Amino acid sequence: MRHVAAWGALWAGLLAGALLPTPVAADVADPTTSHARQGTAVKTSVSLRLAPPVITFDPVDSSSDPTGLVATIAPVRKDAKLTFQEYVGSVWTTIRTARTDATGRFFVPLTVTSTATRTFRVVHPQHGRFRSSASTATKLYVRTTSQCSPVTPLVDASPTGEAFCLATRLDRWRAVGLMGVGQQLNVSSQSFLDPIRPLGAAAIRTSLIGFDLEELAMARDYEFPFADQVVAGLLELAHGGAVLTASWHARNPFTGGPFTDTRRGDLSSLLNESTPAGAAFWADFDDKMSLLRRFQEGDAEGDGGGVGTRRTAVVFRPLHEANGGFFWWGKPNPAVYRQLWTLMQARAAAAGVHNILWAYSFNLDTSSTTEPRALLPHKVDVGGLDSYDPEYGAANAADAFRIEGYKPVAQGGVPRMAITEAGPHGSRDGTWNPAVISRTIRSTGITPLWTMLWFDDGKPTSVNDPSGYKQLTSLTGGRSWLSSCFNALCYLR
Incomplete structure (x- = not known):
């Protein structure tokens, strides 16, 4: 289970206020009422939501999933x-007490210390010609780790408690229309x-953190290794509330080259560990x-020990984007690809x-990829779309986000869906606003659990080079989009 201590400290700094002041009697009237401006009275309304409204609390270490109150006033106005x-x-x-931002909203993170159900409301006192109003009461439901229960059983028949609770947490997001914001790390x-704690700039908090297992192995195998530092950092982020996701850019088992070396033999040879390619692949796995x-x-x-309270589940997405021809495993025989997945899960x-x-x-x-549903493994816990917007010249200047392939896979029996990679390709200046992602998602009616932004990976050296600015803190609209998703969770409805 994750502590909210680090999360709370960060939000406290960002919001410049105490999380839970000593309770005092509520004061509904605003002292400025006596100086109200003359004019027609304006009816106001306030609403209150929790992000999310159901969380898990671990009594062993008194930690919980992060949550908080999101208040909205209508008509929208700042400083209400x-x-x-x-x-x-x-x-x-x-x-x-607080003042609304330019969108008419304010977020209050909550500290949870027990499994008690709690009830909240928000009040807008009369101010000038704006009438007073109060929201309906909203409840926070707190469950213990023993009450985790995913809507759909996991692929693994014997999942750890952490995996069981992670799936439950994601299912709760989906049930209320929440989408997490994620950031991939190199x-x-x-x-x-650096993508979440940039030098000389304010740190950000995302609800998901991505990393790659091949890159983690590289950190371990350098002459001066630092994989222990990475694992400790990732565990700390998870303990602070982040969901971890891991890709695997596997080395080419046919040539020994990197994942971008597309030369290969028959992929079916990987189904047999006695073949040279099979032996290499499974040793790597x-x-x-x-x-x-x-x-x-x-x-x-990395010494074989461990701390029980730091045990963490991981969303694992191996051999991704197989419907494209970008990597050595690309565009495989569908039956072979699905068999390979079944073997990986069993192993x-x-x-x-x-x-x-x-x-x-x-x-x-x-037009250059194969139909993604054809490669859908027999059993998965999550399906995810990787969708990038080319920024290769004036013709691609408008920010865009496309979802072709998402709905067919979602309709193929996949219990949970996500946007596992998104952002610009080939951006030389970071002029790209991720708000186009949530706008498109809302307009198309899809309900992904999260959207993951990649990290900056150099500057483009040619017209069609996908390298460039990608991370939230480098994109011109990145921080504003994240700040619009309180608790790094975007309400989609």
């Missing part, structure tokens, strides 16, 4: 006074935290399972790695 209240005993008591670099086991055991030091379980949610992610369906 709001009084947040909690029903304690038989009295509404004030826990925070863990082959000692500056791997076993190595990556040993890395995932460290998260299962909370083993930051992970046999190795005792049970902290995985299995995610099949595919590239945007275009």
